[in-house]
Amino acid sequence: MSTESTFLRAAAVFQSAFHAPPAFIARAPGRVNLLGEHVDYNGGWVLPAAIDRAAYVAAGPGDVDGLVEIEAPDLNARTSFRLDDLDAKRDASGGPLPRWAWYPAGVAWSLRQQGLAVTGLRAALASDVPVGAGLSSSAAVEVAFATAWQHLGGWLVPPLDLARACQRAENQYVGVNSGLMDQFASACGRAGHLLRLDCRTLEWQTAPLPPGVSIVVADTTLRRELGQSEYNTRRAQCEEALRGLRAALHDDSLQALRDVSVADFNQHAHALDPVVARRARHVVEECARTQAALGLLGAGRVADFGALMNACHASLRDLYEVSGPELDALAAAAQPLEGCYGARLTGAGFGGCTVNLVATAAVERFVPALAAAYQAATGLTAEIYVCQAAAGAGVVAA
Numbered sequence: 001m002s003t004e005s006t007f008l009r010a011a012a013v014f015q016s017a018f019h020a021p022p023a024f025i026a027r028a029p030g031r032v033n034l035l036g037e038h039v040d041y042n043g044g045w046v047l048p049a050a051i052d053r054a055a056y057v058a059a060g061p062g063d064v065d066g067l068v069e070i071e072a073p074d075l076n077a078r079t080s081f082r083l084d085d086l087d088a089k090r091d092a093s094g095g096p097l098p099r100w101a102w103y104p105a106g107v108a109w110s111l112r113q114q115g116l117a118v119t120g121l122r123a124a125l126a127s128d129v130p131v132g133a134g135l136s137s138s139a140a141v142e143v144a145f146a147t148a149w150q151h152l153g154g155w156l157v158p159p160l161d162l163a164r165a166c167q168r169a170e171n172q173y174v175g176v177n178s179g180l181m182d183q184f185a186s187a188c189g190r191a192g193h194l195l196r197l198d199c200r201t202l203e204w205q206t207a208p209l210p211p212g213v214s215i216v217v218a219d220t221t222l223r224r225e226l227g228q229s230e231y232n233t234r235r236a237q238c239e240e241a242l243r244g245l246r247a248a249l250h251d252d253s254l255q256a257l258r259d260v261s262v263a264d265f266n267q268h269a270h271a272l273d274p275v276v277a278r279r280a281r282h283v284v285e286e287c288a289r290t291q292a293a294l295g296l297l298g299a300g301r302v303a304d305f306g307a308l309m310n311a312c313h314a315s316l317r318d319l320y321e322v323s324g325p326e327l328d329a330l331a332a333a334a335q336p337l338e339g340c341y342g343a344r345l346t347g348a349g350f351g352g353c354t355v356n357l358v359a360t361a362a363v364e365r366f367v368p369a370l371a372a373a374y375q376a377a378t379g380l381t382a383e384i385y386v387c388q389a390a391a392g393a394g395v396v397a398a
């Protein structure tokens with residue numbers, strides 16, 4: 001489904017639901033992550049890019065003070081809730097607020113906590129970021145609503161602050177203990193560029209995607225099931241590793257696994273429970289890979305960068321254990337193909353997509369060859385598309 005038609009769908013649904021055209025449309029993209037997986041909540045570095053798939057919120061001021069009314073045609077659903085009753089997670093008629101509406105309600109809750117004006121709103125939400133595919137569909141929805149409330153409220157905060165407000169919504173209102181990467185990429189994306197975020201200092205830069213290189217997303221079409229609980233388990237295991245390494249290294253100043261060098265880890269890993277040690281080894285080595293990576297791209301060493309992506313996939317499969325047979329088959333099918341620099345699962349894992357860095361000249365052959373190899377290995381049909389690195393969230397029509 002094209003982004004253009006998603007945009008038009010949001011506008012048309014708004015018009016038919018509220019009998020008026022939307023005052024404006026806010027857009028916030030999904031993302032891929034090229035390197036730095038499962039390190040954002042360990043204070044590490046990430047290298048995502050916003051992509052040309054996005055959530056669109058066609059919006060206008062609410063009719064009734066403090067009331068938010070949302071149409072969600074993708075889900076064939078609608079809801080309304082009151083801004084003065086957000087804590088209760090109730091809809092305007094007193095019933096439970098549907099789970100999908102926790103994202104916009106959480107964003108309103110978080111922005112209000114920050115003292116930012118959040119007003120009544122009418123909205124139609126449509127998205128072409130596939131749900132549960134590891135491309136940050138929920139961050140896109142959060143950031144699109146935050147952008148809409150920013151526009152309506154007439155205030156302006158830096159995009160990174162908007163991302164943090166959305167992460168707070170996800171952590172404290174929705175109850176998923178995610179890091180900042182997804183909301184950051186959605187809010188701060190830049191067309192044609194990768195982003196690099198230091199998740200401790202929150203310093204970030206952009207880096208142009210090298211010429212002649214394309215990002216290809218391949219969807220296993222398998223959706224996450226255990227994702228959320230496994231994600232929280234991984235976080236807890238990282239915290240346990242940190243405590244163990246602090247004790248083993250006699251260093252209380254270690255704030256996160258990002259502070260542990262590969263050499264120190266190798267020396268002290270035996271002090272940890274074996275499963276916890278595997279999780280921590282992934283994080284420590286992934287931080288080292290990500291540190292090395294940007295320099296490689298800047299120097300045009302795309303093949304070396306791609307090799308780090310392949311190593312990342314192996315590490316997520318064997319050490320962090322967040323892959324699965326379909327993701328492994330898709331990455332393994334891509335890696336030997338002509339023009340493929342690197343292929344790995346992207347996002348949290350447990351189903352979803354791989355991200356492939358491919359020579360633009362080879363993309364036309366790569367896509368059908370990958371589809372055929374995946375089908376042969378699994379009997380499944382992958383959805384494969386070339387992605388553009390896109391701009392971050394904004395108001396696209398007013």
Ligand code: GLA
Pocket residue numbers: 036037038039040041136178179180181182347348
């Ligand atoms: C999910 C989370 C992110 C990040 C990735 C794994 O997408 O939302 O914060 O932890 O998983 O890198």
